[in-house]
Amino acid sequence: MKFVFVLAIFIVCAAAVTILKVKNTRQCKSNGGVCKQTCAVDEEDIGQCCRNSNRCCQTSTCIDTLQYAQCKAKNGDIKPVCDANEQDTGIGPFCNTHRCCEPPTCIxxxxxxxxxxxxxxxxxxxxxxxxxxxxxxxxxxxxxCLTCGGIFKGPVGSFTSPNYPSKYCIDQHCYYNITVAEGLKVILKFTYFHLEAGISTSGLPYDFVQIYDGEVKAEALLDTLYGGPTEGKEFNSTSNKMIIHFVTDDRDHFPGFSVSYKTLQ
Known part of the structure; x- marks a missing residue:
C-alpha cells in the first residue's frame, strides 16, 4: 500500500512537471520566444521550456541601433576585444558585450x-x-606614422609601439590611455621591450616609456623604462586608469614594445 502511494505521488509530480513544461513552452512562444538548447549571444534566456531541458530564447530587449550607427560613422568594427593599436572608441558595450573598435589613426x-x-x-x-x-x-x-597612441576602454586589450616589430621612428610623443570600469584596476604587462639604451645630458634616457598610475604627474609615475631587450615586466594601477607615455629622440631607433593589459579586482 505504501509503495502504491509513493508511486501515485511520483506520477502526479511527473504530470505536474510535464504540464509546467507545456505551459512554459506555450508562454515562451506566445511572447515571441523560441525553444533552443542554447540561446545566442544576442538573445535573452527567459528560462526552461520544451523537452530535453531546452531554454526559452527571446530577442534581447537591449537596443543598440544608435550605438551601432555611431560606431560605423567612425569606421569602427564591433568586436569582443579590440586588436592591437585599434582604439576603443568608448561606444558600447553592445547587447552582446562587444566593443566598438576604431582603426589606428595612421595606417x-x-x-x-x-x-x-x-x-x-x-x-x-x-x-x-x-x-x-x-x-x-x-x-x-x-x-x-606621425600620429600614435590610442584610447583603450575594454576590460582587456593590447597595443604596440608604431611599426612594431619593425623599428619605430624618431621624434615621437605617444600617449596610450587605458580606462576600465569603475572599481576595477589595471594590470599591465610588457610582452616585449627594446628601446635605445643610454641617458642624455638632460638626465632622461634617449628613448623611453613612462608608466603613470591614473594621471600624468610626478607622484603618479610608476617607472621609466628604456634599453632592453627584455620581456615580462608588469605594473598594477591603484585606480581604473593607467597612462603610458612613449618618447623617442632624433637619432637611432629600435623595435619598440608590445603590451597587453587586463582588469584586476
Whole structure:
C-alpha cells in the first residue's frame, strides 16, 4: 500500500512537471520566444521550456541601433576585444558585450619602396619594414606614422609601439590611455621591450616609456623604462586608469614594445 502511494505521488509530480513544461513552452512562444538548447549571444534566456531541458530564447530587449550607427560613422568594427593599436572608441558595450573598435589613426597602406641596404632614411619620414618582401639585400621602406597612441576602454586589450616589430621612428610623443570600469584596476604587462639604451645630458634616457598610475604627474609615475631587450615586466594601477607615455629622440631607433593589459579586482 505504501509503495502504491509513493508511486501515485511520483506520477502526479511527473504530470505536474510535464504540464509546467507545456505551459512554459506555450508562454515562451506566445511572447515571441523560441525553444533552443542554447540561446545566442544576442538573445535573452527567459528560462526552461520544451523537452530535453531546452531554454526559452527571446530577442534581447537591449537596443543598440544608435550605438551601432555611431560606431560605423567612425569606421569602427564591433568586436569582443579590440586588436592591437585599434582604439576603443568608448561606444558600447553592445547587447552582446562587444566593443566598438576604431582603426589606428595612421595606417601605412602603401607598398614597399625597395631601396638598397641601409638606404631607408633614419628619421621620421620612412622606416624599414622587416615584414616587407624586397629582393636581395634591399630594404622595404614605408612612410612613418606621425600620429600614435590610442584610447583603450575594454576590460582587456593590447597595443604596440608604431611599426612594431619593425623599428619605430624618431621624434615621437605617444600617449596610450587605458580606462576600465569603475572599481576595477589595471594590470599591465610588457610582452616585449627594446628601446635605445643610454641617458642624455638632460638626465632622461634617449628613448623611453613612462608608466603613470591614473594621471600624468610626478607622484603618479610608476617607472621609466628604456634599453632592453627584455620581456615580462608588469605594473598594477591603484585606480581604473593607467597612462603610458612613449618618447623617442632624433637619432637611432629600435623595435619598440608590445603590451597587453587586463582588469584586476
Amino acid at each position: 601605412a597602406k602603401v607598398d614597399c619602396n625597395c631601396k638598397h641596404f641601409n638606404d631607408c632614411p633614419i628619421g621620421n619620414t620612412e622606416y624599414e619594414d622587416i615584414t616587407g618582401n624586397c629582393s636581395g639585400s634591399d630594404e622595404c621602406c614605408k612612410p612613418c
